[in-house]
Amino acid sequence: MTQALHTPPPTAPAPAEAHDLAALAARHGLSVSGARPSLPEYVRQLVARRHFIGAFATAKLTAQYSQAKLGQVWQVLTPLLNAAVYYFIFGKLLGTSRGIPDYIPFLVTGVFVWTFTQSSIMAGTRAISGNLGLVRALHFPRAALPISFALQQLQQLLFSMAALFVILLCFGIPITASWVLVLPALFLQFTFNAGVAMVMARMGAKTPDIAQLMPFVLRTWMYASGVMFSITAMMAKHKDMPSWVSTALQCNPGAIYIDLMRFALMDSFHANQLPPHVWAIATGWALLAGVGGFIYFWKAEETYGRG
Template structure:
């Protein structure tokens, strides 16, 4: 009897992993939080397109909900930035000399640059600043940085209404070339979304990146011809190497700014654009958009985890 009491019970051997995998597949089960395949991830993201649009609109509405002027700040903020740059660079530093229609030139640059700057800054905090949402709900995490880029696009469209008024007030006529602003904005949105996805992944692991990005973006702004004409400045420095001019003009932010100026301002001629500018703009959009999306997707299962 004592021997029977001390005899350990028989335990069934654990089934091999292959059998468990087959059992899970038979019942349609999958590993929780596992990264889906890239085509499946794209389908999941497309299925949540209404969430992306609604989330971006809600964030835009709430952005200035506590301010007395409310949504007026969507237009007033970039206009005030343009006024400050006009006083400092246009008047004090004289960058307006030799640039026709300098006010429309400057305001267009400020508005288009703000679109890129705000998209990247919002993307930096897209995951780290929304951990509660990421941990509570199951959805493709790329929806967050993309929705923030869409929010900034909506804000730019509000600003564009003010830009049209400024163009007309300074005698810039309505022209068929204004339609070129549409493909330029589409390419810029793809580029912004791709870069936002990249910094969203980096910011998810390194929250200090959000503190560093303002300095990086400010340096980028000064190299992008927001407040001055790159071609006009470089024509004064004939001793500068030719590759420097090519690099400055191929800068993606400068490319999208110049395309918008070319589309909207009749005095901004095609000779001020770098060669093959549309191919460069499409190349940056494809490289950043596709590359950033794949880079973000590769870490999909890590977002929101300690």
Template sequence: MSQVLHTPPPTRAPADDDLAALAARHGLSVSGARPTLPEYVRQLWARRHFIGAFATAKLTAQYSQAKLGQVWQVMTPLLNAAVYYFIFGVLLGTKHNVPDYVPFLVTGVFIWTFTQSSIMAGTRAISGNLGLVRALHFPRAALPISFALQQLQQLLFSMAALVVILLCFGVPVSVSWVLAVPALVLQFTFNAGVSMVMARMGAKTPDIAQLMPFVLRTWMYVSGVMWSIDKLADKDDLPHVVTVLLEINPAAVYIDLMRFALIDSFHASQLPPHVWAAAIGWALAAGIGGFIYFWKAEETYGRG
């Protein structure tokens, strides 16, 4: 007589929908899930004091090992300006075509350094702070924004030296200096947005940080830091599309706005058309676009 073995029917694995319903019924949520955009903004605003304190602490510690300490905050861009003056102003003769060349150059170097340093720091904002990212729960956008704020604080320290240079070279104090405030606000918004874009890219591919110095150096050379874009634009042999691209280059836009605000010999005719509209457009596009782009990968930072 044959013996029939009865095996229990295979159990069905619970479907994802069943698990989601079970979790919702008991008030459970995914650990580290990305919050909605409005909630993310609220969380970021709630940590605004942390962002300010973190930026100040990083700025204070930046030169803590150097004997001259915080003096390097001003000395570094000044030394860069001195090198550029010797190469471009003296050897290449650029200073002969630009009035008030030293204030023109130093302003360009200081404003460019603000953008360059913000983007470089933003590129390493996540990959260079993995311990903090993995240990604490907070909106990760706080890191690239705090690094951009750190560079703004450093620029404000450097502005004291810039004012001294302007006065020493005969540039008078003018009511137009007030325009530097909205120009810096727009540039900060742009820098923070690009920093968030680069922070997400750098978190996924840390090698980007090694490539960025070459990209930024090329960007600097086409941004009119050491030479006047409007002088180059007057040349007939330059294609019109190249002229337009040079004029709407965001780094050049913010540099020109600061030169117009601070240097009386830099006239409105030297500004590209609709310069304030371009400055606002770049700030909104980079600030809002960069923030959303960074937020979309919020749950991936610090993993893997």
């Protein structure tokens, strides 16, 4: 008979030994690979890589239409074509333009501002799952990716805004001091978009199929955000609408940022068309999404790119 030789299973280090190893690693400045840093340290790392975030966003924007013959012209042409389609369907066929002064500037502003939010969220959903090679090859705070994609869409919007200003002037809308309000409105919207993009980036990293669902969610959200119609006019027409529905439509962040931009740029869009305390609501959404989304993303930092 032969006697089988069994290799004893490896045993975990004793508590004292584990403590000695931890002390040795700390003495030589070693840390667990991929461990999540503290929140203040994470913010510091992110700020230190601000140049990478800006350069990455610009490179993505430049490469977006590099294969097209018209090149970067599509940055302006795409939202304009979308606005033209919406004008034909909603403005002409469905008659939503009735009772809305300066309907074309009203519509184009809504389309451009909504596209900023929609594109930021869609890009954020694929920020981790679509860049696994970069995530696994380099060490950097992963929040840089969804933030850079939101910054890319902000740069895209700024190109579109040049065309929007021309449209406003062509329709006789004068340049006024209220145009300065575009800056805080864009800052709040960018903060909101980046926060939601970080939420979706974490969810998309764990469940890539979410990216297939998001176009339907965003399309539904668009129809509830007053891109093609006036929420105030619709509420006046349907006075039997439940109060909670009216409040939800008015406080919808998609509608809030669109209406703020219309109020800033169009003298025919008056303050009585805005919900009460609109700037407070816009700031609240930006803080909730921006801070909450950042913390939510940071909590899963060590899981990105694994598995």
